[in-house]
Amino acid sequence: MTPRTGLRRRLVGANTLWIAVVLLVLIAVFGALRPDAVLTAFTLQTTLVETSVLLVLSVGMTYVIITAGIDLSVGSVLVFSGVTSAMTMNALHDGNATTAGWGVVLVGLLVALASGAAWGLVNGLLIARTGIPPLIVTLGSFGAALGAGQLISNGSNVAGVPDVLSDTLGTGTWFGVPNLVLLAAAVTAVGALVLGTTAFGRHTYAIGSNEEAARRAGIPVTRHLVRVYLLAGVLAGLAGFMALAYFRVASITGHDTDNLNAIAAVVLGGTSLFGGAGSVVGTVLGVFIPAVLRKGFVIVGVNVYWQPIAVALVLVAAVWLDQSRRRARDKR
Amino acid sequence: MALPLLDARELVKHYGNVEALRGASFTAHAGEVVALVGDNGAGKSTLVKCLSGVARPDSGTILLDGTPVVLDSPVAARALGIETVYQDLAVAPDLDPAANLFLGRELRRGGLLGKLGVLDKREMRRRAVASFHDLGVSLPDVDVPIGALSGGQRQSVAVARSVVWASRLVFMDEPTAALGVVQRERVLDVIRRVRDQGMAVVLISHNMPEVLAVADRVEVLRLGRRVARFDAATTTVEELVGAMTGALSQEDA
Ligand SMILES: Nc1ncnc2c1ncn2[C@@H]1O[C@H](COP(=O)(O)OP(=O)(O)OP(=O)(O)O)[C@@H](O)[C@H]1O
Ligand SMILES: [Mg+2]
Numbered sequence: 001m002t003p004r005t006g007l008r009r010r011l012v013g014a015n016t017l018w019i020a021v022v023l024l025v026l027i028a029v030f031g032a033l034r035p036d037a038v039l040t041a042f043t044l045q046t047t048l049v050e051t052s053v054l055l056v057l058s059v060g061m062t063y064v065i066i067t068a069g070i071d072l073s074v075g076s077v078l079v080f081s082g083v084t085s086a087m088t089m090n091a092l093h094d095g096n097a098t099t100a101g102w103g104v105v106l107v108g109l110l111v112a113l114a115s116g117a118a119w120g121l122v123n124g125l126l127i128a129r130t131g132i133p134p135l136i137v138t139l140g141s142f143g144a145a146l147g148a149g150q151l152i153s154n155g156s157n158v159a160g161v162p163d164v165l166s167d168t169l170g171t172g173t174w175f176g177v178p179n180l181v182l183l184a185a186a187v188t189a190v191g192a193l194v195l196g197t198t199a200f201g202r203h204t205y206a207i208g209s210n211e212e213a214a215r216r217a218g219i220p221v222t223r224h225l226v227r228v229y230l231l232a233g234v235l236a237g238l239a240g241f242m243a244l245a246y247f248r249v250a251s252i253t254g255h256d257t258d259n260l261n262a263i264a265a266v267v268l269g270g271t272s273l274f275g276g277a278g279s280v281v282g283t284v285l286g287v288f289i290p291a292v293l294r295k296g297f298v299i300v301g302v303n304v305y306w307q308p309i310a311v312a313l314v315l316v317a318a319v320w321l322d323q324s325r326r327r328a329r330d331k332r
Numbered sequence: 333m334a335l336p337l338l339d340a341r342e343l344v345k346h347y348g349n350v351e352a353l354r355g356a357s358f359t360a361h362a363g364e365v366v367a368l369v370g371d372n373g374a375g376k377s378t379l380v381k382c383l384s385g386v387a388r389p390d391s392g393t394i395l396l397d398g399t400p401v402v403l404d405s406p407v408a409a410r411a412l413g414i415e416t417v418y419q420d421l422a423v424a425p426d427l428d429p430a431a432n433l434f435l436g437r438e439l440r441r442g443g444l445l446g447k448l449g450v451l452d453k454r455e456m457r458r459r460a461v462a463s464f465h466d467l468g469v470s471l472p473d474v475d476v477p478i479g480a481l482s483g484g485q486r487q488s489v490a491v492a493r494s495v496v497w498a499s500r501l502v503f504m505d506e507p508t509a510a511l512g513v514v515q516r517e518r519v520l521d522v523i524r525r526v527r528d529q530g531m532a533v534v535l536i537s538h539n540m541p542e543v544l545a546v547a548d549r550v551e552v553l554r555l556g557r558r559v560a561r562f563d564a565a566t567t568t569v570e571e572l573v574g575a576m577t578g579a580l581s582q583e584d585a
Contacts, residue, residue, distance in 0.1 A: 194449075197450050197451060197453075198448065198449035198450050198451060199438045199440065199449045199451055200449055202427075202431065202438055202451060205424070205426060205427060205431075206424045206427060206431075206435055206436075208426070209424035209425055209426035209427060210422070210423065210424045210425060212422060213421075213422040213423055213424050213435070214424065214435070214436070215406070216386060216406045216416075216418065216422045217406070217422070217435040217436030217437075218405075218406055218407040218410060218436035218437070219435070219436045272426075275426075276424065276425070276426030276427075277426045277477075329425075329477075329479050329480050
């Protein structure tokens with residue numbers, strides 16, 4: 001057996017490759033239908049910006065799902081973190097932070113990250129220590145984080161986001177690339193490297209593949225699970241801060257389905273809901289499939305309401321594929 | 333006789349209402365293969381779990397080299413040089429054989445990368461391939477998830493993992509159950525080699541000819557207690573079966 005055949009087999013066997021093919025085919029089809037509109041820099045840019053926040057959520061979700069867990073709370077944690085961050089910045093600047101400087105922005109960032117971390121820690125401790133299923137724990141924090149955010153903000157959006165923040169991270173660019181996209185790309189790159197090359201990543205896979213085996217092998221399973229949910233929470237906090245910068249407001253609404261979008265992206269990207277297998281690279285592709293479908297439908301004039309239906313079909317097909325491959329393997 | 337390497341006395345273990353171990357004792361000496369036999373449900377796997385830190389006995393004492401030890405986690409047992417092939421194998425099916433061999437003991441890169449937790453995958457793969465070769469484990473492909481291998485190949489990897497890391501004692505809970513004739517012989521060879529290096533090997537098996545072929549001594553467990561001990565050289569399959577079924581019992585077991 002030469003390394004090359006091994007690599008080729010791995011590539012062909014990997015879900016990631018098929019997802020990449022699907023994505024390329026989609027882009028090619030839309031590109032052929034409307035070559036003028038699809039591949040322009042503007043389309044690409046808006047697609048990228050709109051996808052950045054979801055991508056950051058999905059990177060954390062990838063880790064969670066690889067441990068055979070799930071995190072329904074990310075969208076609510078995003079809202080909560082945005083609210084606490086915006087309100088802190090306002091409070092530090094006489095009630096309206098629009099003209100505040102970098103010091104205030106930095107505090108706002110830390111508050112957003114800490115808020116996300118707090119919810120992640122709650123999720124992780126409950127899941128790892130009590131054995132309550134992740135679905136239930138994070139269903140609870142899904143409701144609780146949103147409720148807490150609404151309580152703090154009195155149920156309304158929080159405005160007064162510093163201009164220095166919106167103009168740089170929110171809408172600024174660097175050599176034509178939106179800063180928001182750069183940040184998401186950096187987070188994704190680090191997430192992919194940690195998952196793919198470090199002991200932390202290896203243990204994440206091992207726990208999802210066989211938790212008892214991981215425990216017997218001396219992997220600190222409880223601690224590791226707490227850290228994984230903590231990571232998902234911190235990234236949700238960061239995503240909240242990014243949304244704040246982009247929309248210039250911490251909005252209460254519009255994030256009810258972020259959790260499902262992130263899960264869909266992760267699963268579309270070839271990560272197994274049964275745990276033990278998946279990749280951040282796949283998640284990147286999975287994030288772009290719904291986004292490309294939506295943009296593509298708009299551009300070629302298909303009713304956009306077809307988009308969720310199309311995504312659902314691809315999603316079910318992806319899970320079905322994963323399931324049948326697993327079944328075939330486990331029969332041995 | 334020399335001080336036993338492992339001396340477990342009067343272990344009791346309940347699972348709810350089930351009394352899996354009712355004062356089971358067990359002894360293993362360095363440089364010997366002890367077979368642990370008994371009918372289904374006799375408590376063999378439970379005993380192994382208690383002695384490898386996976387389960388905690390409700391009462392009883394465990395002496396290692398004459399010193400009482402507390403095996404409250406698999407890590408504690410492994411730190412004492414004890415490795416185990418579990419009946420359910422305890423492998424991660426989605427990881428490749430090398431990753432399973434190094435599970436929980438991954439090699440890091442040198443320098444800064446290593447401090448950041450970056451794995452040395454190439455070195456782990458190289459050492460894994462060398463170990464598999466050394467132990468006669470033949471795998472069609474070392475780069476596939478272990479779940480895609482056959483049951484026997486998986487079992488061979490689990491056996492390899494235990495003997496690679498053990499320094500004093502290896503428990504093997506039915507390590508040959510899924511193996512074909514050739515692989516079975518290889519595992520038995522490995523067991524003899526490990527013994528000749530001065531370690532103790534505890535072999536659990538339902539295959540009595542195999543037991544008598546490889547073991548130096550045999551201890552029989554029945555209904556959660558040790559009921560008989562034999563010298564493998566001077567005993568017969570009939571005697572073992574008699575002890576397992578309760579037809580024969582020894583006073584001083
Ligand atoms: N985790 C558990 N929970 C409840 N009961 C258990 C558990 N593990 C073992 N038992 C019970 O303890 C008894 C001994 O089981 P054990 O697995 O030790 O037997 P064994 O000798 O290894 O059998 P076999 O030869 O079939 O592997 C059985 O009655 C079994 O049902
Ligand atoms: Mg057993």
